[in-house]
Amino acid sequence: MNEAAVRIVVLAKQVPDTKNVTGEVMKPDGTLNRAALAAIFNPEDLNALEMALDLKDRYGGEVIVMTMGPPRAADILRDALCRGADRVILLSDRRFAGADTLATSYTLAQAIATHLSPFDLVVCGRQAIDGDTAQVPPQVAEKLGIPQVTYVIEAIEVKDGKMRLRRDLGRREEVVEAELPLLITVPRTANRPRWPNARRLLKYRHARCGFELEAEARRRRAEVHEVLADLKARGLYIETWGAEEIQADLARIGLGGSPTKVKKVDSVVLKGRSLRFFTPDDKGIKELVGELIEERTFG
Amino acid sequence: MTRHGEVWTFAEIEDGQIAGVSLELLGKGRELAQALGVPLAAVLIGHRIRSLADRLFAHGADIVYGADHECLAEYTTLPYARVLVNLVRERKPDIVLYGATPLGRDLAPRVASALKTGLTADCTDLQIGSYESGGRVYENKLLQIRPAWGGNIIATIVSPDHLPEMATVREGVMRVPDPVEGRNGTYIEVPVNPQPQDFKVRILESRTHPRRVDLRSAAIIVAGGYGMGSKENFRLVHELAGVLGAAVGASRAAVDAGFIHADHQIGQTGTTVRPKLYIACGISGAVQHRAGMEESAKILAINIDPEAPIFSVAHYGIVGDVREVIPRLIKALRGKL
Numbered sequence: 001m002n003e004a005a006v007r008i009v010v011l012a013k014q015v016p017d018t019k020n021v022t023g024e025v026m027k028p029d030g031t032l033n034r035a036a037l038a039a040i041f042n043p044e045d046l047n048a049l050e051m052a053l054d055l056k057d058r059y060g061g062e063v064i065v066m067t068m069g070p071p072r073a074a075d076i077l078r079d080a081l082c083r084g085a086d087r088v089i090l091l092s093d094r095r096f097a098g099a100d101t102l103a104t105s106y107t108l109a110q111a112i113a114t115h116l117s118p119f120d121l122v123v124c125g126r127q128a129i130d131g132d133t134a135q136v137p138p139q140v141a142e143k144l145g146i147p148q149v150t151y152v153i154e155a156i157e158v159k160d161g162k163m164r165l166r167r168d169l170g171r172r173e174e175v176v177e178a179e180l181p182l183l184i185t186v187p188r189t190a191n192r193p194r195w196p197n198a199r200r201l202l203k204y205r206h207a208r209c210g211f212e213l214e215a216e217a218r219r220r221r222a223e224v225h226e227v228l229a230d231l232k233a234r235g236l237y238i239e240t241w242g243a244e245e246i247q248a249d250l251a252r253i254g255l256g257g258s259p260t261k262v263k264k265v266d267s268v269v270l271k272g273r274s275l276r277f278f279t280p281d282d283k284g285i286k287e288l289v290g291e292l293i294e295e296r297t298f299g
Numbered sequence: 300m301t302r303h304g305e306v307w308t309f310a311e312i313e314d315g316q317i318a319g320v321s322l323e324l325l326g327k328g329r330e331l332a333q334a335l336g337v338p339l340a341a342v343l344i345g346h347r348i349r350s351l352a353d354r355l356f357a358h359g360a361d362i363v364y365g366a367d368h369e370c371l372a373e374y375t376t377l378p379y380a381r382v383l384v385n386l387v388r389e390r391k392p393d394i395v396l397y398g399a400t401p402l403g404r405d406l407a408p409r410v411a412s413a414l415k416t417g418l419t420a421d422c423t424d425l426q427i428g429s430y431e432s433g434g435r436v437y438e439n440k441l442l443q444i445r446p447a448w449g450g451n452i453i454a455t456i457v458s459p460d461h462l463p464e465m466a467t468v469r470e471g472v473m474r475v476p477d478p479v480e481g482r483n484g485t486y487i488e489v490p491v492n493p494q495p496q497d498f499k500v501r502i503l504e505s506r507t508h509p510r511r512v513d514l515r516s517a518a519i520i521v522a523g524g525y526g527m528g529s530k531e532n533f534r535l536v537h538e539l540a541g542v543l544g545a546a547v548g549a550s551r552a553a554v555d556a557g558f559i560h561a562d563h564q565i566g567q568t569g570t571t572v573r574p575k576l577y578i579a580c581g582i583s584g585a586v587q588h589r590a591g592m593e594e595s596a597k598i599l600a601i602n603i604d605p606e607a608p609i610f611s612v613a614h615y616g617i618v619g620d621v622r623e624v625i626p627r628l629i630k631a632l633r634g635k636l
Binding site: 016018100101102105130131132133134135136137138139141142147149150164169170171173174175176177178179182258260261263264265267274275276279280281282284285286289291293295297298 | 376377380401402404405406407408409411412413415416417418419420421430432442443447448450451452453454455456457458459460461499500501502503504505506507508509519543567575576596597599610611613614615616617618619620623624627628630631632635
């Protein structure tokens with residue numbers, strides 16, 4: 001392995017596709033109707049994965065993708081394998097549920113610290129489209145005691161234990177040099193994520209996580225331990241860790257480990273406004289302009 | 300529970316001046332401090348910053364905590380976070396507010412994680428109220444109100460058992476309080492002890508480009524969407540804006556399609572605006588876009604689809620082809636204005 005090789009952990013999230021709502025978001029009882037939304041790979045996490053894979057292409061090394069979520073989040077890990085990830089990990093435990101950003105960052109950082117150290121780089125999408133908070137990555141960096149560089153649009157160079165990066169801060173652009181190990185976050189403008197590779201797709205769509213072993217054993221009419229051994233031997237086992245595997249402090253995970261609580265949730269109700277239509281011809285438009293002038297909307 | 304801790308706002312410096320959002324925070328911060336009967340303070344970090352404190356006093360700060368050191372001349376996360384974390388531990392404020400700018404969203408979570416306290420991102424409103432859970436009633440809590448799920452829902456978040464309560468606040472949704480020139484306050488110098496391990500990130504180059512457009516102070520905005528059809532047709536939006544002396548805005552779809560630069564984007568990921576008149580041309584009105592413009596005093600929507608959601612927030616509507624309607628509108632305006 002060459003000296004510059006980078007060991008990278010990508011943190012990803014499965015999210016409801018909030019940009020394509022296909023039904024009522026709220027049920028009549030006021031709870032969220034998750035069924036109205038498809039579950040997808042958080043878009044900017046794909047940009048994070050792309051940046052990691054590109055670094056591996058350039059310098060060699062390893063790309064590990066980890067997600068925290070329910071068992072079905074294994075879907076995005078299969079996708080990550082098909083796109084080129086070397087190793088994937090599912091953090092899933094009922095006790096992780098209800099976590100806010102602080103409890104989530106504790107869980108992710110704990111998994112990295114207990115099993116994935118030493119690493120060079122943690123790469124995250126800028127933010128997830130369900131919460132849009134962008135808080136988890138800096139909180140993971142703080143817990144790991146490493147610096148962070150957010151809004152990275154280009155990984156310019158890795159050299160001598162340091163990395164040069166370009167940041168897009170809206171009105172300002174920066175080039176920074178940061179010491180490794182380091183956490184970075186990546187916005188959608190950074191790159192165009194590669195598609196799943198056809199050959200890898202054929203192989204890795206058969207990857208299974210710990211929660212899927214029993215169903216797989218039934219399908220194959222085999223024992224669970226046999227299926228597990230077979231999946232592992234073929235690189236098709238999605239490592240699955242719960243609170244014990246990462247030696248989590250139970251007081252710091254899930255709902256109980258979350259300082260913030262949701263007091264209430266309201267569906268966005270469109271304000272009923274007195275909407276007046278004007279015809280698209282010269283007459284209608286003249287009327288409209290007259291009205292706007294009368295109301296002193298101009299000037 | 301009696302409250303003693305102050306309400307703090309983080310004062311961000313942009314181009315050598317206090318950022319607009321930091322002044323907006325002082326308006327809301329004043330309301331919260333008044334409701335709680337505590338002082339309002341601003342935390343100012345940088346180099347040669349003393350003169351900026353007066354602007355914070357004029358806009359309502361009772362106290363300014365100033366951390367002034369040449370190693371803080373440019374923002375990097377770790378040294379700024381250390382100053383704030385130490386100051387919070389020493390002074391124990393009850394509430395700390397940040398602007399939801401790239402800087403605020405980089406700094407606040409780092410601080411919250413170190414303090415092991417709650418943080419709510421991108422709030423559009425803040426109130427003081429009570430929270431009930433498990434038979435216990437918490438009085439005088441900070442109610443942190445924010446859109447979630449791509450703007451499809453509005454959530455009210457509280458942090459019942461942890462102090463300080465922290466939030467980042469979206470730019471442009473709160474009003475800058477009128478300054479009172481000559482208003483004074485207490486300036487408290489904060490000692491700075493730079494730690495070598497905090498300087499692991501160095502800025503090699505920094506380039507600021509001027510804002511292409513100032514959407515937030517525009518009285519009239521003409522915004523175009525994907526429905527404009529092409530970059531060529533988008534010229535009509537510019538033309539209409541020219542006649543009205545208006546600023547040009549755009550939906551994300553128009554930006555993504557390459558019709559116009561992202562600086563013009565209005566909506567949840569762009570700028571939040573509330574002009575006197577907002578003219579939406581060929582914008583369907585996805586919830587993310589509406590979140591950035593629905594507070595406009597008057598909204599005129601022009602769209603070929605009568606079912607477009609933009610009409611649900613509009614005051615005036617024209618159902619028609621933008622390529623025909625806009626030239627007619629320009630003609631009518633030229634005759635009247």
